Amino acid sequence: MATDYYNIFLLWERPVIVFALLVFPLGVAVLYPIYWGRRREMYPPCRGWIPWLGCAVQFGKAPLDFIEESRRKLGPVFTLKVAGKRLTFVTEPEDFDCFFGSDCVDFQKAVQLPVRNTASISEESFFETHQNVHDTIKGELAPPRLQKLCAKLNVKFAQQLTKWGKVGRSDLMSLVRRSMYVSILDTLFGEHVLPTSNQEAYLEFEAHFVRYDDQFEHGTELPEIFLREWSRSKKWLLRLFAAVVNTEEKQTRLDETLLHAIIKTVDRPHAPNYALLMVWAALANAIPITFWVLVFIYSDQTILAELMEELEQVIGGRGKDLTDLHITQDDLQKLPKLKWCVLEAVRLRGAGVITRQVTRSFTLRGYTIPSGDMLMLSPYWAHRNERVFPDANCFLPSRWENADLSKNQFLKGFLSFGGGRYQCPGRWFGLMEIQLFVAMVIYKYNITMMGPVPDVVSTCF
Numbered sequence: 158m159a160t161d162y163y164n165i166f167l168l169w170e171r172p173v174i175v176f177a178l179l180v181f182p183l184g185v186a187v188l189y190p191i192y193w194g195r196r197r198e199m200y201p202p203c204r205g206w207i208p209w210l211g212c213a214v215q216f217g218k219a220p221l222d223f224i225e226e227s228r229r230k231l232g233p234v235f236t237l238k239v240a241g242k243r244l245t246f247v248t249e250p251e252d253f254d255c256f257f258g259s260d261c262v263d264f265q266k267a268v269q270l271p272v273r274n275t276a277s278i279s280e281e282s283f284f285e286t287h288q289n290v291h292d293t294i295k296g297e298l299a300p301p302r303l304q305k306l307c308a309k310l311n312v313k314f315a316q317q318l319t320k321w322g323k324v325g326r327s328d329l330m331s332l333v334r335r336s337m338y339v340s341i342l343d344t345l346f347g348e349h350v351l352p353t354s355n356q357e358a359y360l361e362f363e364a365h366f367v368r369y370d371d372q373f374e375h376g377t378e379l380p381e382i383f384l385r386e387w388s389r390s391k392k393w394l395l396r397l398f399a400a401v402v403n404t405e406e407k408q409t410r411l412d413e414t415l416l417h418a419i420i421k422t423v424d425r426p427h428a429p430n431y432a433l434l435m436v437w438a439a440l441a442n443a444i445p446i447t448f449w450v451l452v453f454i455y456s457d458q459t460i461l462a463e464l465m466e467e468l469e470q471v472i473g474g475r476g477k478d479l480t481d482l483h484i485t486q487d488d489l490q491k492l493p494k495l496k497w498c499v500l501e502a503v504r505l506r507g508a509g510v511i512t513r514q515v516t517r518s519f520t521l522r523g524y525t526i527p528s529g530d531m532l533m534l535s536p537y538w539a540h541r542n543e544r545v546f547p548d549a550n551c552f553l554p555s556r557w558e559n560a561d562l563s564k565n566q567f568l569k570g571f572l573s574f575g576g577g578r579y580q581c582p583g584r585w586f587g588l589m590e591i592q593l594f595v596a597m598v599i600y601k602y603n604i605t606m607m608g609p610v611p612d613v614v615s616t617c618f
């Protein structure tokens with residue numbers, strides 16, 4: 158007994174053992190809950206518990222509705238796990254500067270894989286060339302160049318609109334698409350560089366391009382084996398663009414276009430691929446938005462009458478033939494009400510979602526957004542925030558009266574062209590072509606809508 162007591166006494170004499178027995182467990186007891194408490198708070202609330210699949214099925218059915226439902230359930234910053242990816246959404250205007258300006262997020266890394274999947278551009282070529290391609294498009298379509306491009310488009314639109322005939326009944330989207338495709342392709346690529354003059358060849362191009370565009374969103378993600386028809390159209394288009402680049406390289410042209418500038422900027426083997434992407438970017442948003450501007454205008458007789466009055470003041474009475482209708486870029490500047498209509502349609506029917514990749518983790522609203530997440534912003538929902546756009550769901554062109562358009566400034570909170578270093582480089586050209594086309598249509602045609610204004614489909618991203 159005496160020996161046992163002696164041994165225990167000796168243990169208490171050793172400070173290291175005292176620390177191990179008393180201080181360390183005490184420290185752990187105090188710090189552990191704080192540490193784990195913080196860890197629980199660290200990441201944004203999340204949906205998608207099924208391994209790998211996450212919430213891909215619900216998200217895939219109606220992405221825009223699912224985003225809004227998740228925001229209501231989870232709060233202003235949340236993560237959706239979708240097919241092995243973490244998509245972290247920011248939804249409050251106060252956080253958008255971080256989306257566009259933070260050096261912890263990257264545009265190029267976010268789009269490189271989609272670019273590879275949709276246009277077969279290698280990772281190496283993309284990172285080497287992307288910035289130059291962006292700057293070339295931005296320079297070629299900058300406001301000082303619009304005068305000349307507007308004059309070209311005016312002639313092209315007149316030729317195409319004449320084909321609508323005097324009286325008829327047709328699907329508006331098909332009419333708009335055909336007239337604009339041909340005119341824009343001839344303007345950005347050169348006269349008949351793409352098959353725009355031969356009816357049969359053009360129809361084949363249109364069919365492939367429409368399919369490529371319709372399934373583009375899926376093409377960014379899914380292996381081509383699941384998208385056989387889309388893949389066939391993509392290959393058909395790439396072969397066409399390869400032939401076009403081949404021919405154009407051998408010719409000296411006086412009227413060089415955006416296509417020629419792109420060919421000079423990129424590495425030769427990928428020139429057709431960049432050309433295809435450029436055409437897609439130029440047509441994918443502008444054509445549906447032109448359709449919507451016309452739908453909104455012809456659905457509201459008061460707005461239509463105001464636009465007619467504005468138009469007649471600038472280009473005269475309604476009697477002129479389309480081919481005598483010379484509307485310049487300066488004329489378009491004198492049609493503010495028309496520009497408001499275009500911008501209001503872009504606000505309501507612009508991009509569903511834009512994306513960046515998080516390259517370095519950062520903190521937002523107390524949450525850690527980890528490196529590797531895709532950071533997501535939905536202009537569609539941002540434009541339906543009543544705090545920023547009162548009566549957000551209504552088509553109200555007059556709200557644009559508050560924007561200083563003479564200084565090329567949009568309304569605060571308007572995000573349809575993205576933002577930051579890689580904001581849409583074609584935006585001024587896009588606005589000009591839509592304004593010009595709509596001006597010519599309403600000047601020349603009385604259109605009666607055969608049904609109510611269609612709803613936005615939540616599947617469009």
Ligand code: HEM
Nearest residue numbers: 291438439442443508511573574575576579580581583587
């Ligand atoms: C109303 C029409 C248009 C809308 C709503 C629109 C919208 C957008 C948006 C949201 C982006 C992504 C920007 C970001 O993530 O910050 C974008 C990128 C782009 N847009 Fe547009 N766009 C339009 C017309 C055009 C036109 C007419 C062209 C060219 C001829 C064009 C060329 C591009 C290109 C090349 C990019 C990719 C930029 C890059 O990779 O750096 N867009 N556009």
